Amino acid sequence: MRGERADQVNLNRLAVFVALVRAGSFTAAAEQLGMTKAMVSQHLAKLEQELGVTLLVRSTRRMSLTEAGATFHADCVRLLAGAEAAIERVGTARDRPSGTLRLTTSLDYGNAVIVPRLASFMRQHPAVQVDLVLSDHVSDIIAERFDLAIRGGWLRDSSLRATRLGSFRQLLVAAPAYLAERGTPRRVDELPSHSVVAMSALPNPLRWNFTTRGGKRSTVRPRPLAQANSAAAVRGLVLAGVGIAVLPDYLVDEDIRAGRLVALLAHLHLPDGGIHAVYPGPRAPAKVRAFIEHLQAAGG
Known part of the structure; x- marks a missing residue:
């Protein structure tokens, strides 16, 4: 029964509830949230219905949290703070190179070109760790969870994104x-x-x-x-x-x-053959974009 009730709760109402407690009134909360007072009241009523408890006691002049409401409010504040922190971390990862860069390339090109350029890249970006796999086998970068593949030669048609880094004779x-x-x-x-x-x-x-x-x-x-x-x-x-x-x-x-x-x-x-950086997804993460730019600046 407890699991069924949790599944029925609209999590968007938690933010309305926290904003209401912070504002101190339905009118102030409505102004801060950009919605009508009736909508704020409706969100609270539905949240209480979904939870099966009373969160706020209202009179003509004031409102106060019930014991269950105070405990739930504290939990909601922590939950929303955690969500905001997660969103901020995603934004940081999007804009700043960090984490593990897992990439693959051929044995010969990897040893001759990629290894020395990885070393200079890591000095510039100390927040990035590297997992390099050298293989003459053309890897399935999605199935094998690679962020990036550096491929030489002539690309076959593919749904993957590719950036040309240079060419070779x-x-x-x-x-x-x-x-x-x-x-x-x-x-x-x-x-x-x-x-x-x-x-x-x-x-x-x-x-x-x-x-x-x-x-x-x-x-x-x-x-x-x-x-x-x-x-x-x-x-x-x-x-x-x-x-x-x-x-x-x-x-x-x-x-x-x-x-x-x-x-x-x-x-x-x-x-001439081409050297390409190949990666999945419509937009490469910051660590991939930064390494591609590093290779381009060095001439592929």
Whole structure:
């Protein structure tokens, strides 16, 4: 019976009751609440009916709380204060980065780019804790409760929100030892005779589309000697001299500068890939917006 009565109480009437006690009269309460005196009286009457107790005793000149009314009033004040505090906390979380930022990205991009930028972000926002998950598996960010995913490549259609952070170049590379043994390809039509390490996680790992500076296009469909679902693993195989591969610039730029890898067919261009921040919901929380802005300021 007690549970049924609680379910029947209109909680909006609690605020009217507290305002009435604070104002000291129905007239003053009506003015403060922006409603008629009759409406205030009606709310009180219905609240008393729903509770099954008398809260206020009224005379022509004054009103006073009953014992049950005084106890209930004290409980209502605490309840409404707690609700106001909860609303304020939500507003603070909405406007100020705080809490745990749970995000995911690929192993290679995460280690090469996201980890150092997370470190600088955390120094700027000490109220944010980070839970980073590195995986080459494309996570279901809603089911796995991620706030954010950083994805490279070409986005598939999705109901998720996406913000473009930047782009990366695809480079055809090989190790000097491999080229010394097999020769350096100078033309696209020489590529099918070379050993290829394919990145199987790509939408079309065995279709390379090259474009000249003049806009002429050519497509190569190599046969892989080996393949891997991780760009880092493909890079490792190429560094070991297994074959040539297409890899993102952020993963091999340092290798090229150090002479560990050689960029091939530099006069041709492979399609650029995009780096996107992907998140659920129509409006990202402050911690997500702040990290996206941090990545954009740093260039993706």
